[in-house]
Amino acid sequence: MVLEWWERYRRFILLTAALLFVGCSYWLYQRDQSYKTDELPLHSPAYAASTVETKEGTDDSAATQPAKPVKATPEKEKEKEPLPAPLYVDVKGQVKNPGLYQFEPGARVANALEKAGGALPDADLVQINLAAPLTDGAALVIPAKGAAPPVTATIGLVQSASAASVSTTGASTAINLNTATVEELMSLPGIGEARAKAIIDYRSKQGPFRSADDLKQIEGIGEKMFARIKDRLVVP
Incomplete structure (x- = not known):
């Protein structure tokens, strides 16, 4: 009778046993995984902890470092420049x-x-x-x-007093009548721009001066004025 019952329900019994085995195995696996999850450490991973420490160290070093001096602006530097001597x-x-x-x-x-x-x-x-x-x-x-x-x-x-350059011996700078410019001639006492141009015009028309006395031929240069400047005139 048992053999007859086994032959009749054998497939159903084997299928049921297989399902029970698979279900039990899955349940045991899920229980083991939940235990492992509960046992995990609560502290941060190593890489996360190192990142936090590095950031804190950077903040501390930045706080301890002295502030960089502020460069003075050109206006402030100009204010510090000493005044010229009187x-x-x-x-x-x-x-x-x-x-x-x-x-x-x-x-x-x-x-x-x-x-x-x-x-x-x-x-x-x-x-x-x-x-x-x-x-x-x-x-x-x-x-x-x-x-x-x-x-x-x-x-x-x-x-x-005439602001002409002079040597330490007191002799004034000599003026070459045949090469002097208007500015050089104006350094002579009593010779302004008009007379300086008249001297150059005379030189251009009459040729080079042969002697300083030729200046007397120019209008406005008389004996008194010539006496003032003759010591500074040279004619090569």
């Missing part, structure tokens, strides 16, 4: 208030004359170049009418 000039001769005066850099002879109270009535301003710049430590002598252009020497500096 000029001291001894103004004397035919002026109302001779003496030692202080001037700002870039001042001219005209400024010195004004600061000294102006020129006296007998001052010869024709010999003076009012536009000449003042030099620190120099002496400015305003000559009287009819007097020769004064030359005043200072330590390390020689300057004439």
Whole structure:
């Protein structure tokens, strides 16, 4: 009877057993996986922890590092530049208030004359170049009418009242009448732009000067004026 029952229900029993085996195996597998998940550590992975430590270290180093100095702007640097030294000039001769005066850099002879109270009535301003710049430590002598252009020497500096360059011996720079320009001729006392051009025109029309006395042939240059400038003239 048992064999007969087995033969009849054998397939059903084997199928049921197989399903039970598969179900039990799946249930046991899911239980093992849940246990492993519960046992996982709660701390962060190694790579995450190293990233956090690196960021914290960077923040700490940035906080401890001193702040970089701020570069000064050109305006601030300009404010720190020292002011130029003033000029001291001894103004004397035919002026109302001779003496030692202080001037700002870039001042001219005209400024010195004004600061000294102006020129006296007998001052010869024709010999003076009012536009000449003042030099620190120099002496400015305003000559009287009819007097020769004064030359005043200072330590390390020689300057004439007409602002012409001179040597340490007191001799003025010589002017070559046959090559001099208008500007060079204007450095002579009493020679303005008009007379300087007249000298060059005479030279162009009449040829090179043979002697300094030929200047007397030019209108406006008489004996007195020639006497003032003849010592500075050369004719090769």
